[in-house]
Amino acid sequence: MWNNVRQLNAAASLLSAGALLALLGAAGYWLAERPMFALRAIQVEGDVAHINVPTIRADVVGTLRGNYFTVDLDRARVAFETMPWVRRASVRRVWPNGLAVSLEEYRPLGTWGDNQLVSVDGELFTANQAEIDDDIPEFSGPVGSEKMVVQRYHDFQKWLAPLGAAPEAVSLSARYAWTVRLTSGLEIDLGRERTAQTLDERSMRLVKAWPQVVRRWGDNIEHADLRYPNGLAIRAASMRFTQDPSASKGNK
Template identity: 45%
Template sequence: MRHSTALHRTPAAELPVDVRLLNASASALFLLAAAIFAALLMLWLSRQPVFAIRAIRVEGDLARNSVSTIRANALPQLAGNFFTLDLARGQRAFESVPWVRHAIVRRVWPNRLAVQLQEHRAAALWSQDEGGDKLVNTEGEVFEANLGDVEDDGLPTLSGPDGSAGQVLAMFRRLAPLFARQELAMDALSLSGRGSWHAEFDSGAEVELGRGTDDEMQARVERFLGTLPQVIARYQRPLVYADLRHNEGYAVRLKGITTTLEAPASGRRK
């Protein structure tokens, strides 16, 4: 009669405590060794010359900068290779280049960077009381750049309290076309700290617009322009100054003549 012997594994829960601790320690050591090995491997790989940044591809609609100028300004601020380069720092480096509004920096395997740039589009000069004029872009954001770059662009001059550039630009865009219909080219618009508007024109004329909502300002200007051509035709003198802050009318100074007119009501001129 033959007998067979079966081998049975002892459940982990039935192992002595010291054996279970030994197994756990061995597993932990193995995982730690694997992690250290992986870290050392990555460190070794990251230091290989093949991963040094070899090329930077710059894309975007560039009008104020050349690719070579952008690289020359940004490259000295970049540090690291494909693995270690701080993309956020790289973004700041490219956005520090004059005229660059926004930059997106991406890694391209194994040793390149791709940079997508958006430039500022200047809409106006931004005048400051303390000097050091800046620019306003088409989004209503104030930025710094060489003003000599736009000296031939015929940009209007805007001014106002800190943080009001977007509001002033929006008002300029709303009112300038109205005046242009009367051949008055607005080249400056300012907003006071008390919320009062003042416009200047390339002819040298000035208009005090007063305070009010955007709609109120537009309506006030339209009423004024509704009678101005007749006044100019009557006296055959160019406009020098107008004050629209009167409730029932406005004051006008033509060259050599000063008068006060009633504002038209219900579409009728008084």
């Protein structure tokens, strides 16, 4: 090799190239670590109706590691998505020392249990229910039933609309029996879905009987039980009665 000029020249070229690459790498590392590239700014874009931007900056920035070049964007995305109300986040670098994050909020449809909300997509999320501006329906059901309850809520809206009221609460019991409370105050027991048509048919039974029920008992109906095969049971405020306490004493 030492007598081969061509091999010597090739080896020298390789050594020179390696040294140059090492020098460029060291220079790049030195430059990347300069204070000018330390993360100082976070731009927040997208849905922020329920999101406090200063709080996001204060809470998330402290969890980020690295600078403009070295920060892990996927880890930053996960950090943003752990914030209340945030459904999805995307993060990109902004030269020379910033990040831009685009946020998508959950769109709340109703409350779920005591401390959660359910979105229009049937996704559960945790947020302060007091931050909701409008009255929204109440939902509850077994674990994993969120999408089913949301779908049935929309069905009940359509099926029970002729009654002149909308569902304000939809509950699915542990035995998968349905109960609906309307804005009129009427509570409806629909029972379990035996077939794909069970709830639709029972709702239609109430709708068809409603004019006759109102004529007979008035419009202050409190409860309707539709779990019967071919009928229904009604309880109205006018059916209530109280016993005279003095009469009760006289019978003792």
